[in-house]
Amino acid sequence: MQSGSVQPADEEEEQTRDQGTAAAGLVELGMPPVRRLKIEDFEIGRPLGKGKFGNVYLARLKESHFLVALKVIFKSQIEKEGLEHQLRREIEIQAHLQHPNILRLYNYFHDARRVYLILEYAPRGExxxxxxxxxxxxxxxxxxxxxxxxxxxxxxxxxxxxxxxxxxxxxxxxxxxxxxxxxxxxxxxxxxxxxxxxxxxxxxxxxxxxxxxxxxxxxxxxxxxxxxxxxxxxxxxxxxxxxxxxxxxxxxxxxxxxxxxxxxxxxxxxxxxxxxxxxxxxxxxxxxxxxxxxxxxxxxxxxxxxxx
The missing domain is CATH 1.10.510.10 (Transferase(Phosphotransferase) domain 1)
Known part of the structure; x- marks a missing residue:
C-alpha cells in the first residue's frame, strides 16, 4: 500500500459549532469530576503504537485500576504542522460518539509540553x-x-x-x-x-x-x-x-x-x-x-x- 496521508489541498474555514468542552460528562474513569487529571494519576505500561506526533501506551489509573490507552501528543509537533485546530476538532468529535464499534475517547488533559488523550483500550490491536x-x-x-x-x-x-x-x-x-x-x-x-x-x-x-x-x-x-x-x-x-x-x-x-x-x-x-x-x-x-x-x-x- 502506498503509505502516508494526503494533506488538505486548501484548508477551508470550518463551520463553528457549539458542542461544549470535549470532557463534558465523561466521568467513566472512577475519578471525581472536579479534579483535573495529570500524568501522575497513571501507571504507564508498554507502548501500543507510534505515530507522527507522539505515542500510545497501555496505562492504568492508579485510583480505580481502570485500563486505558493513553495517546501522548507533543504540542511542539502539532504547532509546527499547524494542526492545533484539527486536534481540537478530533477531540470534540470523538468525545461525543458512543457506539460499540467506535473507540471511546473518555477524557483528555495536557501539560506544558504534551496533550494526553485517554482512550478505550482495544486489546486485539490494529x-x-x-x-x-x-x-x-x-x-x-x-x-x-x-x-x-x-x-x-x-x-x-x-x-x-x-x-x-x-x-x-x-x-x-x-x-x-x-x-x-x-x-x-x-x-x-x-x-x-x-x-x-x-x-x-x-x-x-x-x-x-x-x-x-x-x-x-x-x-x-x-x-x-x-x-x-x-x-x-x-x-x-x-x-x-x-x-x-x-x-x-x-x-x-x-x-x-x-x-x-x-x-x-x-x-x-x-x-x-x-x-x-x-x-x-x-x-x-x-x-x-x-x-x-x-x-x-x-x-x-x-x-x-x-x-x-
Whole structure:
C-alpha cells in the first residue's frame, strides 16, 4: 500500500459549532469530576503504537485500576504542522460518539509540553497488523467488519459526522474481535454534510475528492467498498506503480476482481465503488445485503444486546 496521508489541498474555514468542552460528562474513569487529571494519576505500561506526533501506551489509573490507552501528543509537533485546530476538532468529535464499534475517547488533559488523550483500550490491536500477518481475511470476518462499520457509520452520519479516512490502520479490534473505528483525525462535523477538503489516504480517495468536487457522507461508502476489497484480496483495488496511475484508475473505477473474490462480495463491492456518489449502496442496504447477512457473525457487547 502506498503509505502516508494526503494533506488538505486548501484548508477551508470550518463551520463553528457549539458542542461544549470535549470532557463534558465523561466521568467513566472512577475519578471525581472536579479534579483535573495529570500524568501522575497513571501507571504507564508498554507502548501500543507510534505515530507522527507522539505515542500510545497501555496505562492504568492508579485510583480505580481502570485500563486505558493513553495517546501522548507533543504540542511542539502539532504547532509546527499547524494542526492545533484539527486536534481540537478530533477531540470534540470523538468525545461525543458512543457506539460499540467506535473507540471511546473518555477524557483528555495536557501539560506544558504534551496533550494526553485517554482512550478505550482495544486489546486485539490494529486490523492492519492482522491483515499483514494473514494477508487476507475470510468471508466471515470481512462480512462481520462490513456490518459493524455500516452500523457505526450510520450512527456517525446521523450525528452529521463524516469520517473520511476509513482504512485498516484506523481500525482496532476489541476484546471479542469486534472492530472499533479509532482515528478521527480527518473526520469532520458538518451540519450540511457537504465538504470540499481533499484528505484521507491515496488508495482510498473517492473520485469526487480527487476532482475537488463538493462531497458528502457518501465518501465513507466508497472507503468501505475499498476496504472490503482489500480485506479479501490483500491489497486495495486501485493500487498502482505511481500516484497518477492510481488516480486514473480511481476516476475510471477501473476495478479488477480476482477469481478468489466470492460473487456475493463482488456484488457488494461493485455497488459501493460507483463514480456517482448517489449511486452507492446506502448503509442501510449494506446491513441487509445477502452476502453480509449470510456470513456476518457480529457479536454485540452485552449492554447493547440488552438495550436492543
Amino acid at each position: 486490523l492492519y497488523k492482522e491483515l499483514q500477518k494473514s494477508n487476507t481475511l475470510d468471508e466471515q470476518h470481512t462480512a462481520t467488519i462490513m456490518e459493524e462499520l455500516a452500523d457505526a457509520l450510520t450512527y456517525c452520519h446521523e450525528k452529521k459526522v463524516i469520517h473520511r479516512d476509513i482504512k485498516p490502520e484506523n481500525l482496532l479490534l476489541g476484546f471479542r474481535g469486534e472492530v472499533k473505528i479509532a482515528d478521527f483525525g480527518w473526520s469532520v462535523h458538518t451540519p450540511s454534510l457537504r465538504r470540499k477538503t481533499m484528505c484521507g489516504t491515496l488508495d482510498y480517495l473517492p473520485p469526487e475528492m480527487i476532482e475537488r468536487r463538493t462531497y458528502n457522507e457518501t465518501v465513507d461508502l466508497w472507503c468501505i467498498g475499498v476496504l472490503c476489497y482489500e480485506l479479501l484480496v490483500g491489497n486495495p483495488p486501485f493500487e498502482s506503480h505511481s500516484h497518477n496511475e492510481t488516480y486514473r484508475r480511481i476516476l475510471k473505477v477501473d476495478i479488477r476482481f480476482p477469481p478468489s473474490i466470492p460473487l456475493g462480495a463482488r456484488d457488494l463491492i461493485s455497488k459501493l465503488l460507483r463514480y456517482q456518489p448517489l449511486e452507492r449502496l446506502p448503509l442501510s442496504q449494506i446491513l441487509e445485503h445477502p452476502w453480509v447477512r449470510a456470513h456476518s457473525q457480529r457479536v454485540l457487547p452485552p449492554s447493547v444486546q440488552m438495550n436492543s
